[in-house]
Amino acid sequence: MHTELTISQADRRPMYLQIMEQVRRRVAMGDWLPGQEIPSIRALAASTRVSVITIKRAFLELEREGVVVTRQGRGTFVAENVNLSRTLREQELEDHLTRAAGVGRELGLTSSELEVRLRDVVKQLAVGAPDGGAGEDE
Amino acid sequence: MSTAAIELREVTKQYRFFTLDKVSLRLEKGLVMGLVGPNGAGKTTTMRILMGLVQPDAGEVEVLGCRIPEEQVRAKWDTGYVGDEMRLFSSATLKWHLDFVRSMFPGWDEAYAGTLLKRFHLRPEQRVKGLSRGEEAKALLLLALARKPKLLVLDEPTSGLDPVARQEVISELMEVMQDEERSILFSSHNTYEVERISDRITFIDRGRVIDSDDKEVFLERWRRVSLGVPDGVTLPTLPGVIDVARSGRVAVVTANAFDPALLPAYEAAGATVHDVQRMTLEEIFVANVMSKRKERGE
Numbered sequence: 001m002h003t004e005l006t007i008s009q010a011d012r013r014p015m016y017l018q019i020m021e022q023v024r025r026r027v028a029m030g031d032w033l034p035g036q037e038i039p040s041i042r043a044l045a046a047s048t049r050v051s052v053i054t055i056k057r058a059f060l061e062l063e064r065e066g067v068v069v070t071r072q073g074r075g076t077f078v079a080e081n082v083n084l085s086r087t088l089r090e091q092e093l094e095d096h097l098t099r100a101a102g103v104g105r106e107l108g109l110t111s112s113e114l115e116v117r118l119r120d121v122v123k124q125l126a127v128g129a130p131d132g133g134a135g136e137d138e
Numbered sequence: 139m140s141t142a143a144i145e146l147r148e149v150t151k152q153y154r155f156f157t158l159d160k161v162s163l164r165l166e167k168g169l170v171m172g173l174v175g176p177n178g179a180g181k182t183t184t185m186r187i188l189m190g191l192v193q194p195d196a197g198e199v200e201v202l203g204c205r206i207p208e209e210q211v212r213a214k215w216d217t218g219y220v221g222d223e224m225r226l227f228s229s230a231t232l233k234w235h236l237d238f239v240r241s242m243f244p245g246w247d248e249a250y251a252g253t254l255l256k257r258f259h260l261r262p263e264q265r266v267k268g269l270s271r272g273e274e275a276k277a278l279l280l281l282a283l284a285r286k287p288k289l290l291v292l293d294e295p296t297s298g299l300d301p302v303a304r305q306e307v308i309s310e311l312m313e314v315m316q317d318e319e320r321s322i323l324f325s326s327h328n329t330y331e332v333e334r335i336s337d338r339i340t341f342i343d344r345g346r347v348i349d350s351d352d353k354e355v356f357l358e359r360w361r362r363v364s365l366g367v368p369d370g371v372t373l374p375t376l377p378g379v380i381d382v383a384r385s386g387r388v389a390v391v392t393a394n395a396f397d398p399a400l401l402p403a404y405e406a407a408g409a410t411v412h413d414v415q416r417m418t419l420e421e422i423f424v425a426n427v428m429s430k431r432k433e434r435g436e
Contacts, residue, residue: 009330014357014416046312049305051170053337057354110366110412112405 005048013098015050019058021091027067027078028088038068038076065090142200143167143289143321149187149197158183159345160197165338167288168318170311172336172353173325174423179342181325182222185293188323189219202289215243218282219291225274226266232277233262236284243285251284258306272299279307283314290314292324296331304328308335333357333419341426348430353419360422361396363404364412365389371408376400380429392417392425 005022007015026032038044041059045052059076062068067087070076104114144165151158158180165171173181186192188201190210199206204213226235240246255262258276269277279295290311296304312335314320326332332339333353340350349356367373367389373382378395389409393400401411417425 007334012416015334016354042316042318046309046316049308049312049335051335051337051353052168052315053352053354105413108412110410111401111414112411 005044005050007048007050015054016058016061019048019050019055020062021094023058023062024065024067024087024091027082028091032078034078034082035080036078038078040075141167143169143202144171144188144323145198145200146184146187147198149184149194149199151183151187151192151194156180156183157345158187158194161342161345161347163340163347163350165321165323167321168315169337170315170322170324170335171338171340172332173323173340173342174327174329174332174419175325175342176427180345181342182293184342185219185221185291185323185325188291189214189217189221191221215245216288217291218285218287218289220275220278220282220293220295222293222297224278226269226277228265228267230266231262232260232264232266232269235266235277235281236262239281239285245286247284247286250286251280254280254283254310257310258303272303275299276303276307279310283310288320290320290322290324292322294325294327296326296328304331311335329418329420329423339419341423343427343430344436346430349426356419356422357416359393359395360417360425361393362415362417362421363391363393363400364415365391365404366410366412368408373409374403374407376403381425388412392429394426394429 005019007018011018023032023038032038039047041052041055045055048055059068059070063070065087066079067082068076069079100118101114104117109117142164144163146161146163148160148162149158150160156178161180161184163171163184173184175181183192187194187199188206190207190213193207201210201213202216204210206213226232236251240248240251258273258280260273260277260280264273266274266277275295275298279292282290282292295311296307299307308331311322311324314322336353338350339353339356341348351359365373365388367384367387369387373384373389373391378393378397378400379391380394381392383390383392391400391404401414405411
């Protein structure tokens with residue numbers, strides 16, 4: 001199993017989020033299969049050269065998302081019923097939102113102005129697709 | 139029996155121009171603690187006290203469950219220390235040093251020493267006087283690591299190293315942490331490095347511990363909020379905010395106990411929230427030192 005994750009100093013997101021993203025990708029791409037055991041927190045900390053506490057936090061959040069499961073005394077595994085496409089879509093959404101927020105900042109928009117813009121878009125989508133098909137169109 | 143790798147309680151040491159003032163710290167087993175502070179803050183003195191090299195005037199010190207200085211010999215069997223004042227014998231070879239340390243410590247791991255020599259690109263037949271500064275630093279670290287100590291106390295282990303050597307050293311330290319019984323206390327001016335590999339972080343300034351917490355908690359607690367403040371609007375004083383820098387219609391608020399409820403509170407007062415940003419450890423450190431100095435009227 002490929003264990004080295006990478007952390008970039010140029011990436012402004014906190015390290016635990018960078019780790020979460022890479023684990024989600026590995027699971028979504030099928031590198032890490034459902035039910036497969038994931039290297040221990042300490043092994044991942046050593047290969048990634050990042051503190052144990054940061055890997056722990058990333059795994060705690062991934063567990064909450066349902067991507068991994070921890071079995072007491074046995075280690076951490078990729079969840080059996082992990083929804084791969086959903087995981088990948090979640091990642092995609094995160095990327096789009098990050099990009100949108102970045103452009104918003106460049107335009108000098110405040111966070112509340114951005115929120116209003118997002119709400120407007122959601123409203124428009126709801127009007128255009130009353131059956132709840134929102135998210136299918138760009 | 140305490141389970142801490144290191145425990146200091148109200149440790150004080152007075153010098154003519156510097157006082158280490160009631161320093162309390164605790165490092166649990168299996169964790170890395172990064173010690174961050176300006177030059178002359180007391181990092182080296184703290185480490186020297188832990189190693190029994192400096193006798194405190196007051197307070198209690200325990201290393202691996204041994205009282206210091208009374209039981210320092212027992213503690214030192216299991217502690218690897220690399221201080222900034224340490225030098226190897228310049229006319230001797232690296233092999234001579236390896237043999238010397240091996241003869242003293244039964245826990246010496248010859249195979250691991252060989253691996254480290256390769257990873258650090260060192261040759262045993264090299265004479266110390268021919269080593270670069272970075273090579274000597276790596277050699278000192280190797281001599282401490284190959285003993286497989288339960289605790290490593292490292293005073294600026296990466297200072298003076300080039301980026302490649304720095305990564306080699308950091309990799310080895312994290313390799314040590316695969317064993318959950320082992321712990322590391324280290325100091326560094328490279329705050330990115332500290333932010334990356336520490337589980338716990340302690341800030342020291344002018345002989346005092348000004349903050350000590352889990353790394354993730356530290357990074358979650360601190361935020362910088364940019365506000366637009368129209369003329370005539372006064373910003374309310376809110377809990378968790380340690381600094382408000384206002385210039386014209388823009389204010390930058392620094393919070394050390396950020397709560398999302400701050401944002402509606404500022405907006406209710408007539409300000410607009412432009413941006414909420416996380417802070418790097420370096421930014422947190424500087425803001426922390428500045429606010430504590432201001433608080434004490436220094």
